[in-house]
Amino acid sequence: MRKIRLAIAGLTACSGCQLSLLNCEDELPELVERFEFSFFPLACSPAELTGEYDAAMVEGCLSMPHEKELLLELRARSRYLIALGTCAVWGGIATLRNGENREQLRQLVYGQNPVADATFDPKSLKDLVQVDAGIVGCPPETAELLRLLAGLLRGALPEAIDYPVCTECNMREKLCLLLGQNKICLGLLTSGGCGAKCPSLSVPCEGCRGPALETNLEESFDVYARHGFDRLAVRGRLRRFCPEWLL
Amino acid sequence: MVARFLEISNLKALLNLLRQRGPVHGPLRGADGVVRFASLTRGVLPDLSASRTMLPPKKYLLYPRERILTYTDHEGYRVPAEPGLPLILFGVHPCDLAGVNYLDKIFLGDDPDPLYSARRARLILVGSSCIPDRFCSCHASPSPLQALSDLFLHTVDGGFILTSESACGDELLARMQSVLEECTMDVPEDTRRFFGSTDAVPVIAEPEATGPEWQECADHCLGCGACSVCCPTCSCFDVLEFGGLDGCSAERVRQWDNCLFKGHAQVAGGLSFRKDRAERFRYRYWHKYGGFGPLRDVVSCVGCGRCRVACPTGIDLRQLAGQLDKGGK
């Protein structure tokens, strides 16, 4: 079987999604057998773009000109471009201060020190290129990552998840943290697929997987309000991982 | 019908005897206050006064997410092996027994589902009587679904009257002889009387597609899936396949689905036959009160009240049924 040629790149992000892949220690030997990690700067050197890729998997959002160039280059060279993690799919936490004055923000962080690169308001990959598929999560579940790779072996992309975290939490027969304990759990509005990892441990969902495929925001606000959380509080939480919630 | 009396103080001893036959599961209230069917280990008594468990017994027959087939290039598709050990489900209310009866109609029969039928064959059902609360509607209309069990416990003063319903139940009664007494009192009226009705099925309102009630439901629905997850008879499932990293193996998974989700009626290319949520509500209504395909006209709501408890916005399909009825259909 021909090896699948991969490019794995990180833009503005914490590298956690790529690390999740490197953390699949048990599967790495098999992965190396099936895939050619041809461009993977975080893990392999030299890191040079060569030829075409079966798939490019890109973590993080766009915030610098050279990232745009890299993404366009990856898009042009790859059959599939896959957004890896919530930042790549939705923008993620780097977009939290979007809309504010960037020069002021820069000075807030760096003072008068020179900064090498110009930056712009961070945005998700789909703002620049066509994205064929994505897996969400901060970071994505390793099982999802491995399934994505196994799918690529067969030319298949992951199917969209159409249920929220709430569904999985109910399946696990857990106490509802919002209705039962008045905690601000975002499971109602957040895409499932994590197995309700946090709420099942009594930790409210932070919304790290971004919006569920279909939500009812207005009605949800009412439910949150009944349990003591106003729109502002809920929105503030929601938009940490997805600026598009700021509608 | 054989009837025996069990003194309440002998319940623990009875469970110990049952445990000789296999693991016993029953309703248990967790530290978080949630009542679930869970393992009744030695010394643990079930909560027989709880109105309902969060999930119905279907979780023992159709797992929320489970592997239904394995594939290897060498062997092709195979059904995974299912352990043949018996499982005793203790303290199952009549509505949940009727729920199992409905699932049986879907998954057994001439061409049974291999995993469901294996699990069903080893499931021993011990029913118990109960008192409906404000969420229950089992008593609102009789159902042709039957609340069948192997043994049934009728709560009476000071204990339970046990009746056997099957050969397995007879065997269990014989096994538990030492803790049972002759039954001197009358068997109370069976709380299962709402089920197994041979009377005509109640006429279900033909929902008007354009009525405002559908949009009202749709506006309130959060799409959280809680209503179908907790429903004893909701058994729509999605099927997913995952290849192995070796490139030559795979597993096929089925998981509980919900008719209110966007993907439920979607076909290749993205076309959906039930695009808006109001349409999906009509589908849900029909599935519960009308029935599809071979189960047309079998009302599948058993009145357990779980969906009404679970819905974060209090959507109540039964109320809708009532409204539509009053519409003079």
Added chain:
Amino acid sequence: MNSSIPVSAVISAIRPLAQDVSLYTLQTEPGNLAASSFLAGQFLELSLPGVGEIPVSYCGYPTKDGSIELCIRHIGHVTIPLKTSAAGNVVALRGPFGVGFPMSAYNGQDLVLIAGGLGMAPLRSLLLTLLARRKRYGKITVLYGARDAESLLFLDELLELQRQGAIALSLAVDRTDHGLANVPGCRIVLLPELLDQLAIDPGRTFAAVCGPPVVYPYLVSALQVMALPDDRIHLSLERRMKCGVGRCGHCAVGRYLCCVDGPVFSCAQLAGIEGALG
């Protein structure tokens, strides 16, 4: 055999029919029921191991040697990866499932087969079934429309049958970029307009329709205008038939399940069902 378990089959041939549409010939064990005993209009569940399973209408005629013809359009989660498969690759299948076209009702009757796009696949199966016992039936008319001439499937077969006088054929395409000159008798009209020039005897004619959902309302009303009764109009519906055996709940049409009550329905059955005709 349990209908829940897919049986392996080998792809023995792949014949491109149009852009992104191919005719797959699968080989199973000789005598396999999925190959030997199905009715036109029924479907099977095709598995691509490691990728998934999809419902596909039969496109051919039952065989004793275990071969099965399926017309596949590479558009979905399973069919796109299938595009890279080659002869010799292994797939798996379950079936046959559902209700096909009511062949016994067609005895001694005229048939009008109306196909849009990929809808030709199940109707080709019906056509082959009719032709296998051609003398039993009256006049057979095939009306077939596609978006362009290149998308007309099985065109050579159809033209040959027309030449032999076995069928009457009318073709329509939505647009003409090129290539129309090679297709005799093809018109640039919408599919329902092909009915304009057709004369039928409504008392002894059945219509069998399969196409994209969007054309159904137009075709049905055109047939009704021709006084064809609803129980003489048969339609094959496409829904999300995941299990094929009436369990998964996805393919409901009104109170029918497409997988067990269909996919072939009469127009009379579907009357008044919201969304049934697309």
